[in-house]
Amino acid sequence: MGDLRLMKGNEALAEAAIRAGCQAYFGYPITPQSEILEYLADEGRKRGMIVLQAESEVASINMVYGASGAGARVMTSSSSPGISLMQEGISYIAAAELPCLVVNVNRGGPGLGTIQPSQGDYFQATKGGGHGDYRLIVLAPSSVQEMADFVYDAFDLADKYRNPVMILADGALGQMMEKVEFRDYNPADHIPPKPWATTGKPPTREANVITSLHIQPEKMEQINLRLQEKYRQVTAEETRFETVQTGDAEFVLVAYGLVARIAHRAVELARSEGIRAGLLRPVTLYPFPAKPLRDLAQRVHGMLVVEMNAGQMVEDVRLSVEGRVPVAFHGRMGGIVPSPEEILAKLKNMMTTVEQHAEAR
Amino acid sequence: MENVLLEEELEQFECVYEKPDTLKEARFHYCPGCGHSTVHHVLMEVVEEMGIQSETIGVAPVGCAVFAYNYMNVDMQEAAHGRASAAALAIKRILPDRYVYAYQGDGDLAAIGTAETIHTCNRGENILIVFINNAIYGMTGGQMAPTTLLGMKTSTSPTGRTVETAGYPLKITEVVATLPGTYYVTRQSVHTPNAVRQLKKALTKSFQYQKEKRGTCFVEIVSNCPSGWKMTPVQANEWMEKNMFPVYPPGDIKIPK
Numbered sequence: 001m002g003d004l005r006l007m008k009g010n011e012a013l014a015e016a017a018i019r020a021g022c023q024a025y026f027g028y029p030i031t032p033q034s035e036i037l038e039y040l041a042d043e044g045r046k047r048g049m050i051v052l053q054a055e056s057e058v059a060s061i062n063m064v065y066g067a068s069g070a071g072a073r074v075m076t077s078s079s080s081p082g083i084s085l086m087q088e089g090i091s092y093i094a095a096a097e098l099p100c101l102v103v104n105v106n107r108g109g110p111g112l113g114t115i116q117p118s119q120g121d122y123f124q125a126t127k128g129g130g131h132g133d134y135r136l137i138v139l140a141p142s143s144v145q146e147m148a149d150f151v152y153d154a155f156d157l158a159d160k161y162r163n164p165v166m167i168l169a170d171g172a173l174g175q176m177m178e179k180v181e182f183r184d185y186n187p188a189d190h191i192p193p194k195p196w197a198t199t200g201k202p203p204t205r206e207a208n209v210i211t212s213l214h215i216q217p218e219k220m221e222q223i224n225l226r227l228q229e230k231y232r233q234v235t236a237e238e239t240r241f242e243t244v245q246t247g248d249a250e251f252v253l254v255a256y257g258l259v260a261r262i263a264h265r266a267v268e269l270a271r272s273e274g275i276r277a278g279l280l281r282p283v284t285l286y287p288f289p290a291k292p293l294r295d296l297a298q299r300v301h302g303m304l305v306v307e308m309n310a311g312q313m314v315e316d317v318r319l320s321v322e323g324r325v326p327v328a329f330h331g332r333m334g335g336i337v338p339s340p341e342e343i344l345a346k347l348k349n350m351m352t353t354v355e356q357h358a359e360a361r
Numbered sequence: 362m363e364n365v366l367l368e369e370e371l372e373q374f375e376c377v378y379e380k381p382d383t384l385k386e387a388r389f390h391y392c393p394g395c396g397h398s399t400v401h402h403v404l405m406e407v408v409e410e411m412g413i414q415s416e417t418i419g420v421a422p423v424g425c426a427v428f429a430y431n432y433m434n435v436d437m438q439e440a441a442h443g444r445a446s447a448a449a450l451a452i453k454r455i456l457p458d459r460y461v462y463a464y465q466g467d468g469d470l471a472a473i474g475t476a477e478t479i480h481t482c483n484r485g486e487n488i489l490i491v492f493i494n495n496a497i498y499g500m501t502g503g504q505m506a507p508t509t510l511l512g513m514k515t516s517t518s519p520t521g522r523t524v525e526t527a528g529y530p531l532k533i534t535e536v537v538a539t540l541p542g543t544y545y546v547t548r549q550s551v552h553t554p555n556a557v558r559q560l561k562k563a564l565t566k567s568f569q570y571q572k573e574k575r576g577t578c579f580v581e582i583v584s585n586c587p588s589g590w591k592m593t594p595v596q597a598n599e600w601m602e603k604n605m606f607p608v609y610p611p612g613d614i615k616i617p618k
Contacts, residue, residue, distance in 0.1 A: 024455060050454050055480040059447045062440060062477070066420070066448030069438045070455040092441050198436035198452065200416045200459050207385075209430045211421075211439035 010035035016151035021187025024050035026063035032171035033105035057082040061089030068098040071197030077103035091130030095212030099158035105174040116335020117171035122312035144178035235287035249278030266343035290320035297321035394594020396584030424466035443474025450486035462489040485542030485576035503589035544576035546615035
């Protein structure tokens with residue numbers, strides 16, 4: 001049996017990190033995620049974790065690089081502006097194929113923006129964010145329970161693929177309190193041996209080197225090809241999504257994270273009015289559930305993507321369905337969270353437009 | 362053919378000096394006369410003589426020494442520009458019984474990485490920082506460094522560094538010496554056999570202090586850049602003594618009480 005608690009999302013995530021055997025945390029305070037650092041500085045240290053409040057997010061991510069390279073299970077967390085500062089380091093970590101967890105509790109931007117929830121960092125999270133051709137595995141929780149659950153998954157995926165994994169949450173998920181049950185998890189059963197780590201060279205092996213520098217173009221291209229092959233494997237094996245009442249749906253909402261929960265309520269409201277609505281919720285934002293969306297597009301009349309941004313994931317949805325169905329978008333920004341009623345109204349608008357198009361044909 | 366004869370001739374001599382096992386077989390890519398290869402050599406000799414090869418982890422910078430891991434036969438990481446001390450201290454926190462050093466140039470340590478340098482030293486992270494100061498950006502082709510001397514010509518200070526446009530040479534070693542976290546701060550050079558012996562002592566002491574968990578040890582090496590300075594190696598060393606030493610005088614800056 002697990003352990004049932006009432007906690008903030010940020011605290012639940014931090015508690016799960018301790019239970020997942022995270023050995024070290026390096027981070028810098030920023031709202032709305034500072035509870036992660038605070039919780040670990042207290043509870044994490046008590047339970048043996050190395051917790052260092054760094055001088056900046058730039059330093060934090062490079063400490064993560066060093067510690068991961070030394071073989072540790074390690075993480076950092078921040079919110080949007082801080083994650084922007086980390087991008088160079090994340091690119092190095094991806095290129096050097098070091099496992100780690102990076103948590104982004106997304107706040108509204110651009111610039112200093114607002115401390116309220118947002119999904120404005122979708123592009124940054126899923127398209128690389130830093131320089132060069134690399135990808136993060138991106139998990140998008142939609143509840144405090146998942147803020148905890150995805151930590152174990154993130155560390156395991158990071159180790160399995162030797163790739164940085166991002167948990168992309170938002171300010172609301174970080175701050176709200178819900179019940180959360182901590183699963184039984186024994187890190188020793190999950191953390192693999194790391195013979196590549198720089199732990200000190202015994203006479204029996206060559207020196208281990210962790211680097212992302214390959215000055216020969218042919219070598220650098222080979223490394224890129226190998227990384228791309230890894231990302232294809234990740235896409236084939238790790239794509240995760242959830243559906244709600246899509247079986248008979250004529251119109252499908254597509255939303256992730258906090259907005260997926262609100263969209264779920266909008267589906268219930270629509271159904272109560274006799275509208276055959278459904279929901280597809282990407283759980284991994286990278287890899288993106290393109291195929292299930294393409295399959296759905298064969299049999300629904302339209303899709304409405306709802307995000308807390310100006311329209312970012314909607315581009316991936318449109319690429320996925322390849323023009324088979326109309327894809328409408330509704331977005332709120334600046335820290336505004338859309339309501340179920342507002343989403344239902346947008347859904348009805350889209351239905352009207354689609355029906356008018358059908359009549360015109 | 363000449364090499365074969367040379368090896369036969371060598372057999373007639375007594376071996377008084379060998380490349381340490383702590384250096385790999387690769388030939389240094391450094392320019393003739395550059396101090397980097399000597400410092401690599403001395404550092405690795407110290408690691409060998411102390412018998413700590415299997416316990417030592419190094420961090421290479423971005424700059425001319427970016428390929429240090431091709432030469433130093435210890436486990437190594439290559440850090441992002443300026444972040445070698447951040448990576449090194451994290452390694453040390455994970456593996457507190459290992460000897461960890463960051464090897465950095467003046468642009469890496471005293472420009473883009475100043476914040477990491479200051480805070481690593483201020484926390485007294487128990488690592489060794491080896492700082493090569495040749496007052497120029499060598500790898501990128503001779504641009505002005507934070508330590509470039511006033512009046513010194515570089516590709517980005519073509520008429521000579523002026524205070525008006527670029528401020529003063531940054532004496533970062535004196536700065537870190539003021540921080541309570543540093544235990545041993547010294548400035549050395551490698552332009553004479555005696556200087557090399559002094560550096561060797563400084564590096565040995567630094568690793569001993571690290572074993573005793575005393576805090577950050579910081580060893581600056583005032584060095585040269587014949588290519589960037591557009592001089593022969595001999596001219597470069599003479600220029601260094603005449604112009605660099607008055608601003609960056611060799612010697613201990615902070616010694617344990």
